[in-house]
Amino acid sequence: MNIQHCGFSTKAVRAGEIPDFREGSAGDIVVPIHLASTFARKEVDVLTGGYEYTRSLNPTRKALEDKLAAIENAAYGLVFSSGSAAELNVLLALLKTGDHILGFDDLYGGTKRLFTDILPDYGITFSFVDATRPQLVEQAIRPDTKLVWLETPTNPLLKVCDIRAVAAITRRRGIILVVDNTFLSPYFQHPLELGADVVLHSSTKYLGGHSDVLGGAVATNNAQYYERIQFYQNSAGAVLSPFDSYLTLRGIKTLALRMEQHQKNALTVARFLEQHPQVQRVLYPGLESHPQHELSKTQASGFGGVLSFELKSTVAEAKAFLERLKVFSIAESLGGVESLIELPSVMTHASMTEEERHKTGITDTLIRVSVGIENIEDLIADLKQALG
Ligand code: P1T
Secondary structure, eight states, X not given: OOGGXXXXXXXXXXXXXXXXXXXXXXOXXXXXXXXXXXXXXXXXXXXXXXXXXXXXXXXXXHHHHHHHHHHTTOSEEEEESSHHHHHHHHHHHHOOTTOEEEEESSOOHHHHHIIIIIGGGGTOEEXXXXXXXXHHHHHHOOTTEEEEEEESSOTTTOOOOOHHHHHHHHHHHTOEEEEEOTTTHHHHOOGGGGXXXXXXXXXXXXXXXXXXXXXXXXXXXXXXXXXHHHHHHHHHOOBOOXXXXXXXXXXXXXXXXXXXXXXXXXXXXXHHHHTOTTEEEEEOTTSTTSTTHHHHHHHOSOOOSEEEEEESSOHHHHHHHHHHOSSSEEOSOOOSSSOEEEOTTTTTTTTSOHHHHHHHTOOXXXXXXXXXXXXXXXXXXXXXXXXX
16 A cells, blocks of 8 residues: 555554554554663664664654655654744754744744744844735845745634745745644645645644644655754754654544534634624634635635634623633633634733734734534534623
């Protein structure tokens, strides 16, 4: 069986976990959790099965890295102890003092914090641009720009940018394009096929899928970038543990089923909110009213399970609405089976300055929802009672 030629769910279930029938193996149908931190060898110069020390490589982590590469249709996959660790590894591996990063102006607050508060200490500069308009990206590129960083859709404003158009610009100029694919997951979007050089995930979210594991993932087809990022992964050591690799392997197997249900529920919630008299605006790429609804359909096969909205309310009223909810939990993070709701201005994006938040459009009353896979009737009833 050549797994590369199989469909998405076959890869999600089987890739990286082909049973081992060699003498002494049990033919495990799921890859075992290899807890060993080090691997013994019979001869000094010969590694057993290619393994040496778990920071460098571990069989359970390797199974996940292979599965990740398969579902992203990539040649190489690497996994880290968190999405943030994956981001810092990619940035330090691919950039040097004097380089400039051009970032989408709407990104996860923690990603922006790496650009604004960490990298300048190492002589790496940054600026932000509204990447929904590719011509603005082109204009914002400087002679020292080495890397463009996109999220699409973005966190928390669900802005969508044209990956193909931005990739055409970065390719022409030899600039690295990184796309954070956390919100759609490889089930709905394949940025490498649209021209990105590196794709990244907080696997804490949809890949893990059950709010019980933190992780980060990177995939690429570029051997040079892969070797450099892998060198940093081993040198810095922010690797995913064997147990967390196992949880993520387990999560990915049901990714297709979960994403379908997240999206179905999210669209129903978005439509319900859009027609509610107390709702000011709803941001969800699956709604016809979303400014990049048509663009989304040309580069992704779905719209995901996250949406944001604003009530016609004060901050205190928005907080009281969240606190009246009984099925939705007030919590950071997204992509788990449970419906989560939060106020980005005081939670996930609190690390941004107020000025920067307002410039980007993150108002104090913006509410972000990660719609889970519960029964939709219960979610709608909960929103109704809390709005009422
Ligand atoms: O939390 P961590 O696994 O380190 O991943 C960071 C990260 C990277 N990229 C995106 C798009 C993200 O949303 C995140 C983390 N986001 C949240 C915790 C959140 O609630 O938005």
